[in-house]
Amino acid sequence: MFRKRSYSLIVVGLLFVMTMALLLYGSRLFTNIEEEAHMTQENRIVVGVSQLGSESGWRTANTESVQNAFTRHNGYFLIYNNARQKQENQLKAIRSFISQRVDYIIFSPVVETGWETVLQEAKQAGIPVILMDRNVDVEDESLYVTCVGSDFEEEGEKAGRWLERELVRQRRSSQSVNIVILTGTEGSSSQIGRSAGFAAVADRHANWNILEEKCAEFTSTKGKEVMKTFLKRYPDIDVVVSQNDDMTFGAIEAIEESGRTVGVDGDIIILSFDAVRGALDMVADGVINVDIECNPNQGEYLLRVIDMLEAGEKVEKKYYVEEDIFTIDNVTQELLQERTY
Numbered sequence: 131m132f133r134k135r136s137y138s139l140i141v142v143g144l145l146f147v148m149t150m151a152l153l154l155y156g157s158r159l160f161t162n163i164e165e166e167a168h169m170t171q172e173n174r175i176v177v178g179v180s181q182l183g184s185e186s187g188w189r190t191a192n193t194e195s196v197q198n199a200f201t202r203h204n205g206y207f208l209i210y211n212n213a214r215q216k217q218e219n220q221l222k223a224i225r226s227f228i229s230q231r232v233d234y235i236i237f238s239p240v241v242e243t244g245w246e247t248v249l250q251e252a253k254q255a256g257i258p259v260i261l262m263d264r265n266v267d268v269e270d271e272s273l274y275v276t277c278v279g280s281d282f283e284e285e286g287e288k289a290g291r292w293l294e295r296e297l298v299r300q301r302r303s304s305q306s307v308n309i310v311i312l313t314g315t316e317g318s319s320s321q322i323g324r325s326a327g328f329a330a331v332a333d334r335h336a337n338w339n340i341l342e343e344k345c346a347e348f349t350s351t352k353g354k355e356v357m358k359t360f361l362k363r364y365p366d367i368d369v370v371v372s373q374n375d376d377m378t379f380g381a382i383e384a385i386e387e388s389g390r391t392v393g394v395d396g397d398i399i400i401l402s403f404d405a406v407r408g409a410l411d412m413v414a415d416g417v418i419n420v421d422i423e424c425n426p427n428q429g430e431y432l433l434r435v436i437d438m439l440e441a442g443e444k445v446e447k448k449y450y451v452e453e454d455i456f457t458i459d460n461v462t463q464e465l466l467q468e469r470t471y
């Protein structure tokens with residue numbers, strides 16, 4: 131009886147010691163994880179990125195470029211948010227970055243207006259804001275530190291100047307030319323800049339008739355829809371200017387379904403913007419006449435800007451990414467193989 135009791139006491143004792151050991155180990159384990167998580171945030175630069183959406187191949191490439199730049203390996207902790215084309219979602223994301231006290235806010239504004247209040251809030255919280263891809267229209271430029279992106283007006287002018295040269299080459303420079311324009315998201319920097327740049331060249335040519343400009347929201351589905359209405363309304367279109375490749379894909383489908391032909395050997399001249407891989411294939415095949423590049427690889431530029439800010443250096447208000455212009459004459463197999471997007 132006594133023996134039995136003492137055995138039970140030993141077993142209970144052992145169980146007690148083991149439980150205590152486990153609790154102790156567990157609590158140390160949790161402390162380590164917490165400490166590590168804390169250290170992770172402490173040692174890294176925390177960046178909140180609000181991407182405007184995923185409407186195009188270009189946008190996907192832009193997102194990948196940012197995600198590949200702000201990695202743990204490079205010393206960053208990235209908080210990423212996709213606003214799905216809605217300004218209200220971007221405003222929410224930026225406010226949540228402010229309440230999380232991130233070190234930097236990067237965002238690609240879906241449209242140019244409507245940002246003053248939230249940018250004031252970021253400024254008051256002492257968080258530097260960097261614009262990516264597109265710009266904002268604010269009176270007080272101190273509300274953001276810098277903008278990394280394209281010169282959209284120059285892109286539009288490049289398109290116009292290419293058309294001038296092409297019409298001379300085709301000996302049509304004094305003939306009447308009917309043009310339709312598919313525009314991107316209304317009020318976005320890319321739409322505003324490309325429209326203004328192309329219009330500046332078109333204004334110099336009384337024989338260029340802009341039949342209509344219509345928004346197709348930078349998407350392929352809308353591009354096809356809008357092009358169909360253009361084709362019904364205007365039987366004599368000579369030139370299509372489409373402000374991004376995705377809209378161009380849709381527009382070309384609509385044109386071909388209508389029985390008309392496009393490109394170098396076709397009867398409608400196609401001007402596109404972005405120069406994503408799929409579109410460059412079509413340039414090489416003579417389906418798209420010219421593609422004005424818009425460079426989505428902005429992650430590296432943004433890294434450099436933050437490095438400079440961390441080093442206390444002064445940064446410029448605007449950094450333009452490098453961009454080219456592609457026709458059947460300079461799209462090589464090598465270029466196509468190198469294109470990652």
Ligand code: AHR
Nearest residue numbers: 186188189320348374424
């Ligand atoms: O702002 C850049 C534009 O946005 C790209 O041309 C387009 O594809 C994207 O959606």
